[in-house]
Structure formats: C-alpha cells, structure tokens
Amino acid sequence: MSAPAPPLSRLLDAVADAVAAVRAGRSLNEPLAACPAELRAGTQALAFHTLRHLGAAQVLRTALAPKAPPPKVDALLLTALALLWPGEAPLPYAAHTLVDQAVGAARKRTPQAAGFVNAVLRRFLREQAALVAAAQARPEALHQHPAWWIERVRADWPDRFAALLAAANRPAPMVLRVNARQGDVPGYLARLAAAGIGARAVHDAATPQAIVLDQPCAVQLLPGFAEGAVSVQDLSAQRAAPLLLGPADGLPALAAGARVLDACAAPGGKTAHLLELADLDLLALDADAGRLARVRDTLARVGRPAALAAADARDTAAWWDGRPFDAILLDAPCTASGIVRRHPDVRWLRRPADVAALARTQAGLLDALWPLLAPGGRLLYATCSLFRDEGSRQIDAFLQRHGASGARLWTGSPGHLLPLPDNEPTPADAPTQGDGFFYALLHKP
Structure with a gap:
C-alpha cells in the first residue's frame, strides 16, 4: 500500500525554500x-x-506588492503566483485550494x-x-526568462x-542510449516492453x-541499468562520441588504441559513450x-576502463605527460543555456557577465589544449549553449588565432543545434528534438 500524498501546504513550503x-x-x-524523501518528487515537480x-510571478508580485516582503514570504508568494499563472498545462489544484494551502x-x-x-x-x-494582461506586456512575463537573457x-x-x-519552458523527453557492447535498440525496446515501459526508437x-521514453521514469526501473545496458543521455549529447570517433569527410575513423583526452569529463556520459563505441587509451x-567521482562511477557501471585525473585542463604542466593526443573532446564549461528545459533554474542563476567570463574560459581551454594534439589529430569543441559567443563566435575567434598554424574546421561540423519544437505532426520514426548544443570538429594537418 502506497504512502498517502503529503499535504499541499508542506510541498508549497518546500518549494518556496527551493525558490529562495x-x-x-x-x-x-x-x-x-x-x-525529506517523502516530499522530494512533489517538490521537484512543483519547483x-x-x-x-x-x-510572470515576479512581475505579478511587483504589481500586487511593490515593496518586496522578506525573502521567506516573497519566495512563497512567488511560488503561489507561478502556480496560479494560466499556462498550457494547468495543475491539478483548484485556484482557491492553492491559495488556502499557501496561506497554511x-x-x-x-x-x-x-x-x-x-x-x-x-x-x-x-x-x-x-x-495577467498587464503582466504579459513585460518580456519577462511573456517569455518567462530574465530580460537580459531574452x-x-x-x-x-x-x-x-x-x-x-x-521551447525552453517545455519539459524535455527522457532519452536513453543503448550500450553497443551489451545490446542493440530493438533488443532493448523488447526489454522495455516486457517491463511495461513505453518507448520508441529514434531513426x-x-x-x-x-x-525515447513515452514518459520519464526512475532509472532504477530501467532493465539492466545497474549493469550498464543503458544510460540516460539527450540526443544532442549522443552526437559527441560518433563525431569525435569518425569517420568524417576527409577524416578517417580513429584507430583502435588511439590516445584520447576527455578534457572536462564530468559527469561522464560522453566518456562512457566513447568507450562503448571504441577501444581507446582514454584520459578523463x-x-x-x-x-x-561521478565519472568513475559511470565507467564502473558500464564496465569500461579509463585513466582519471583531477586537474584544470588549462594547466597542462600539472597533468600532461608530453605524449600528444590523437583526439580531444572539449565539452567546455558554459552557461548551459541550451538545456534550460531540463534545468529551469539555470536562467535565474546566470548573470549577464557570466557569458563573457565563460567565453574567456573556453578560449583559454582551446588555446591550452590545441598544442597537445598530434599532427593529423582532431579536437571536438562542444557546449550546451544557444549563445553564439560560446559557439560560432568562439570558433571563429579560435580559427583567427590558430588558422596560420593549420587549424581547420571540418565542413560537416553540426554547428548550433537548436531545440526548436516541430510545427507539423511528427511521424512515428522522426527524430525527437534534442537539447540546444554547439559542435565544432577541428583538425590539425
């Protein structure tokens, strides 16, 4: 017998703490x-x-109470106003019930x-x-993002x-990656069906x-998850390993045993994918x-070995042994502006100055790692960002700095992947739109 659902007032209290x-x-x-464990799922959903x-809630609160109340009160008011805002997916609570429970x-x-x-x-x-009509005249309420982000x-x-x-305000699908060393998509779909979990392949x-799962579920319910048969990874992120490994137009596939650096490896999804697809001498x-430690746990779960080191990739003297790499994956720190649908707090945590600061970090990483690449090697630069300063402009600037020494951009690089919704009915075998990402595959003659 399942435990009774916690009172809505307790959930609202926990959500307000999260918002604060x-x-x-x-x-x-x-x-x-x-x-508390009994509140976590409900708190996450409402948060x-x-x-x-x-x-919209911030605009409404300012209109209703121009003088901001103390933070604990403000957070509860914002929570209630956000839940009362007329959206596409109404909550299963009547408005007066929400108000009564918020007062409680x-x-x-x-x-x-x-x-x-x-x-x-x-x-x-x-x-x-x-x-509501007055609030929607403000971009922050109309688009549900900070004004600078908009x-x-x-x-x-x-x-x-x-x-x-x-698109950033729509929940993202739960996407799985089948471990190619343990099975294939048809076989794993059959395992899901036997477990009563609806899903479809992405052709x-x-x-x-x-x-893609019909509905998200706890990973513990996925057949073989603990044994590494499958991992959770968005479609856009799943493109990294095949891009780096090749083959690509003009670039052969990496040879078995190739020396590879995953420069910013945590939490390890792309690291594991690389090792599931190829036998590599990989440093994470x-x-x-x-x-x-999360990378170590991920690799242990999928049963693939790699060397691990904790170090700032830019400080090459502290960790590099002098042997060049055949390939480098640089999944660089970024604003995460392309994965806001999965992490809705990101837009409220970032500040305008963060974009330029992160772009400097990305440029520093590119400049530090490029000399470590062997002749004929390749470097895949990736960010989960929509912003051009972290994508196309970053790579344009890199090529201006290093083009004279031979740095080239592979013409088939995906560039910016935008998480735009489909406007037409989606065929059953059509790909689901992935997160916002940027990829540039650079190669050294």
Whole structure:
C-alpha cells in the first residue's frame, strides 16, 4: 500500500525554500537534496513548474506588492503566483485550494505574514484577467526568462528567439542510449516492453543508439541499468562520441588504441559513450575531484576502463605527460543555456557577465589544449549553449588565432543545434528534438 500524498501546504513550503535558494544564487539541486524523501518528487515537480513561470510571478508580485516582503514570504508568494499563472498545462489544484494551502504554509513559515499572503493572493484571483494582461506586456512575463537573457537570444537568433524561449519552458523527453557492447535498440525496446515501459526508437543516423521514453521514469526501473545496458543521455549529447570517433569527410575513423583526452569529463556520459563505441587509451580529466567521482562511477557501471585525473585542463604542466593526443573532446564549461528545459533554474542563476567570463574560459581551454594534439589529430569543441559567443563566435575567434598554424574546421561540423519544437505532426520514426548544443570538429594537418 502506497504512502498517502503529503499535504499541499508542506510541498508549497518546500518549494518556496527551493525558490529562495535559487534566487540567492544556489543550484536547485541543493535544496532538493536536502528535502525529506517523502516530499522530494512533489517538490521537484512543483519547483520546475514554478521556475518555468517565475518571470510572470515576479512581475505579478511587483504589481500586487511593490515593496518586496522578506525573502521567506516573497519566495512563497512567488511560488503561489507561478502556480496560479494560466499556462498550457494547468495543475491539478483548484485556484482557491492553492491559495488556502499557501496561506497554511505561510502560517508555518512566518505566521505574522499569513494575512498579507492571503490578501495578495485573493486580490490576484479577483483581478486575474487584468493583472495577467498587464503582466504579459513585460518580456519577462511573456517569455518567462530574465530580460537580459531574452535580449541575448533575440540578438543571436532574431527570427527564432520566441520559439526558442517557448521551447525552453517545455519539459524535455527522457532519452536513453543503448550500450553497443551489451545490446542493440530493438533488443532493448523488447526489454522495455516486457517491463511495461513505453518507448520508441529514434531513426536518425547521428544517434543510432537512442531511445525515447513515452514518459520519464526512475532509472532504477530501467532493465539492466545497474549493469550498464543503458544510460540516460539527450540526443544532442549522443552526437559527441560518433563525431569525435569518425569517420568524417576527409577524416578517417580513429584507430583502435588511439590516445584520447576527455578534457572536462564530468559527469561522464560522453566518456562512457566513447568507450562503448571504441577501444581507446582514454584520459578523463576534470577540475572538480568530487565531480570526477561521478565519472568513475559511470565507467564502473558500464564496465569500461579509463585513466582519471583531477586537474584544470588549462594547466597542462600539472597533468600532461608530453605524449600528444590523437583526439580531444572539449565539452567546455558554459552557461548551459541550451538545456534550460531540463534545468529551469539555470536562467535565474546566470548573470549577464557570466557569458563573457565563460567565453574567456573556453578560449583559454582551446588555446591550452590545441598544442597537445598530434599532427593529423582532431579536437571536438562542444557546449550546451544557444549563445553564439560560446559557439560560432568562439570558433571563429579560435580559427583567427590558430588558422596560420593549420587549424581547420571540418565542413560537416553540426554547428548550433537548436531545440526548436516541430510545427507539423511528427511521424512515428522522426527524430525527437534534442537539447540546444554547439559542435565544432577541428583538425590539425
């Protein structure tokens, strides 16, 4: 017999704590990890919904209460207003129930503010049509992102920015990658069907091991997950390993035993994919020793060996043994602007200055690693970003710096992959749109 669902007021209290943490600059993962187990799933679902509607909630709160209340009260108000915002997917709670439960949560959080919370939310219910119409005149409410983010996407993608921002607010599918050393897509689809899990293959040559689930599920329910039969990895991320390994036009496939560097390896999905597809002498590097432990765990699960080292890839004197690499994967630190649909807190954590700071880090990594590549070698630069400063402009600048020494961009490089929704009905065998990514395959004559 399953445990009873926790009261909505408890969930709202936990979600408000999560929203307060994000607004204070902390990743959503932190409050979710601290959340009691019986509340975690419900808190995550409501926190995702709230963060996807936080732009409108902030505009509404300013209109309803121009003087910001204390942070704990403000976070609860924003949570309730985001959940009350009329969206595409209404929540299974009546508006008055949400208000009543939010007031109940306020009595626990800040008892003296319960009346204020009640007054603000009931005013919203009375004047909802006018308040929503006025809020939608503001870009932050219309597109549910910070104003600076909206303007950057508009500048980079003027004809598609509204569609990109809308796509970022839609939940992403759960995509699997079948371990080619343990099975194939038809065989794993049969295992899923036997377990009662609906799924379909993705018939795309760029991602031949991909399966999309009809509904997300816990990885513990996936047949053979613990034994490495399958991993969770978005379609766009699944393109990295085949791109680096080749063959590509003018570039042969990497030879067995090739020396490969995964320069920013954590959490290890792309590392594992490379080793599932080829026998390589691979070094997985990451600056964060804690995150490198996740790479170790991932490789142990899929049963593939690699050398691991915790170091800043830019400080080559600290870790490089002087032997050149045949191939380098540089999945560089970035704003993560292409994976906001999976991580809705990212848009609220980033600041405008972060783009330029991360672009400098990316350029530093490219310049430090390029000399480590053997003649005839290749370097795959990747970011999960929509922003051109982290993609096409970054590579244009790199080629200006290194073109004279022979750096070349493979003409078949995917470039920017945009997570745009399909406007037409999708055939059953059509690929599902992946996350926003950028790929540039560079080679050294």
